[in-house]
Amino acid sequence: MTATVTSESVDPGEAAQPASARFPDGFVWGSATASYQIEGAAAEDGRGPSIWDTFSRTPGRVHAGHTGDVACDHYHRYRDDVAIMADLGLQAYRFSVAWPRIQPDGTGPVNTRGLDFYDRLTDELLSKGIDPVITLYHWDLPQALESRGGWASRETALAFADYAQIVYGRIGDRVRTWTTLNEPWCSAFLGYAAGVHAPGIQDPAATFRAVHHLLLGHGLATEALRAAGAQTIGITLNPDAVIPVDPTSPADLAAARIADGLHNRIFLDPLIKGAYPDDMRELMARFTPLDFISAGDEKQINQPIDVLGVNYYTPSYVSAKPGQPASPAAPGTEGIDFTKPAGPVTDMNWLIEPAALTLLLERLHNDYGVPLMITENGAAFPDGPAAGSDEVHDTRRIEYIDGHLRACLDAISHGVDLRGYFVWSLMDNFEWAEGYAKRFGVIHVDYATQERRPKDSALWYSDVIRRNGLG
Numbered sequence: 001m002t003a004t005v006t007s008e009s010v011d012p013g014e015a016a017q018p019a020s021a022r023f024p025d026g027f028v029w030g031s032a033t034a035s036y037q038i039e040g041a042a043a044e045d046g047r048g049p050s051i052w053d054t055f056s057r058t059p060g061r062v063h064a065g066h067t068g069d070v071a072c073d074h075y076h077r078y079r080d081d082v083a084i085m086a087d088l089g090l091q092a093y094r095f096s097v098a099w100p101r102i103q104p105d106g107t108g109p110v111n112t113r114g115l116d117f118y119d120r121l122t123d124e125l126l127s128k129g130i131d132p133v134i135t136l137y138h139w140d141l142p143q144a145l146e147s148r149g150g151w152a153s154r155e156t157a158l159a160f161a162d163y164a165q166i167v168y169g170r171i172g173d174r175v176r177t178w179t180t181l182n183e184p185w186c187s188a189f190l191g192y193a194a195g196v197h198a199p200g201i202q203d204p205a206a207t208f209r210a211v212h213h214l215l216l217g218h219g220l221a222t223e224a225l226r227a228a229g230a231q232t233i234g235i236t237l238n239p240d241a242v243i244p245v246d247p248t249s250p251a252d253l254a255a256a257r258i259a260d261g262l263h264n265r266i267f268l269d270p271l272i273k274g275a276y277p278d279d280m281r282e283l284m285a286r287f288t289p290l291d292f293i294s295a296g297d298e299k300q301i302n303q304p305i306d307v308l309g310v311n312y313y314t315p316s317y318v319s320a321k322p323g324q325p326a327s328p329a330a331p332g333t334e335g336i337d338f339t340k341p342a343g344p345v346t347d348m349n350w351l352i353e354p355a356a357l358t359l360l361l362e363r364l365h366n367d368y369g370v371p372l373m374i375t376e377n378g379a380a381f382p383d384g385p386a387a388g389s390d391e392v393h394d395t396r397r398i399e400y401i402d403g404h405l406r407a408c409l410d411a412i413s414h415g416v417d418l419r420g421y422f423v424w425s426l427m428d429n430f431e432w433a434e435g436y437a438k439r440f441g442v443i444h445v446d447y448a449t450q451e452r453r454p455k456d457s458a459l460w461y462s463d464v465i466r467r468n469g470l471g
């Protein structure tokens with residue numbers, strides 16, 4: 001079993017010369033967004049507050065005090081946005097449902113006006129031949145649940161399964177593909193360890209409880225959705241391509257193994273193999289009694305899934321460095337350094353390394369054997385229209401996506417079962433702690449006027465879709 005990607009095998013040149021630039025027939029092409037990042041209408045039609053409303057209103061948490069109150073105003077402009085998607089020829093659209101629109105208090109009464117919105121959006125997509133791909137949880141937890149312990153509490157896992165059934169009950173007759181959670185690593189480790197995402201807590205014990213309750217919520221929801229008749233069910237992770245700086249150094253390899261455990265195996269092993277890895281149980285036990293893992297929980301988490309969503313942006317480099325304090329986002333990583341080598345980066349300062357995606361996909365395929373889908377990949381670059389022009393020449397975004405699509409082709413040519421690709425993001429949006437300062441869209445959004453302008457990358461991507469491949 002290959003636990004990590006080795007820098008020896010990362011050869012960026014390798015990704016530049018694919019044997020074939022065509023994707024398999026039936027490969028799905030889409031784009032992705034998330035509710036809090038684009039919808040706005042934060043206090044409309046009975047929506048309750050989410051942890052991101054609270055967090056973004058807390059001074060110092062989000063760049064320049066930005067909030068999702070208005071965002072891209074997609075709640076009101078969804079018809080126009082779907083029309084743009086149709087113009088681009090998108091086959092599928094991955095969006096998330098805002099739990100606080102459906103159950104403003106997290107549990108109990110259902111707000112039908114919230115369901116109405118997703119019902120309308122689903123019908124609009126279907127009327128244009130675009131397949132809706134639903135994410136049930138993309139980080140906007142009802143604040144009422146956080147106030148009762150959030151993901152650190154078992155109650156939230158149970159509540160999530162109820163909420164999933166409510167949404168399914170309304171649009172399950174038309175939506176084929178269901179994703180339970182988006183990137184539970186971020187919810188747990190950025191939300192409860194580093195505290196840089198909502199709810200902004202720094203508590204390792206709460207972090208590991210959150211990991212478990214997120215996974216349990218996934219398992220309970222998956223079982224319920226399956227019983228209700230859902231066709232395709234998955235979960236989206238952001239598995240890390242962990243690269244030991246010196247693959248010949250046992251200390252670096254050991255460091256990489258821990259980093260891989262905390263980011264990847266702690267989620268993938270219970271999900272797909274039915275048990276937490278022993279080393280991660282030991283690591284968690286350094287911070288908290290494991291009394292939150294009840295008998296039968298790992299079996300409950302280990303529901304068959306039809307697809308594993310993979311969000312990939314950048315790899316991690318790790319090395320052993322005695323005396324290094326633990327990373328705030330990774331309790332238990334004392335003595336491990338996460339410094340990345342110099343290289344081309346995006347506006348997020350994320351290293352651009354497509355070849356690491358190929359190796360990551362191969363590793364997931366070999367170790368876990370499930371069908372894969374790239375549910376997010378893309379890049380932040382600040383390009384906007386020049387004065388008096390509608391054109392946005394975002395060449396670096398095109399290069400980024402092109403490189404990563406070639407990396408996908410490489411993985412496919414090596415036997416990886418990769419079913420589709422969703423570019424992050426359809427349009428510029430609220431980039432969490434970075435507010436509106438980082439632009440990931442293939443559509444440019446002018447936040448003052450809410451005008452949308454397809455960037456060059458959108459037109460290029462449209463061509464890729466049309467020919468099911470790269471030129």
Ligand code: FCB
Binds near residue numbers: 037182186311376424
């Ligand atoms: C992912 C998130 C997504 C977006 C991208 C840039 O971690 O799932 O919402 O913010 O990063």
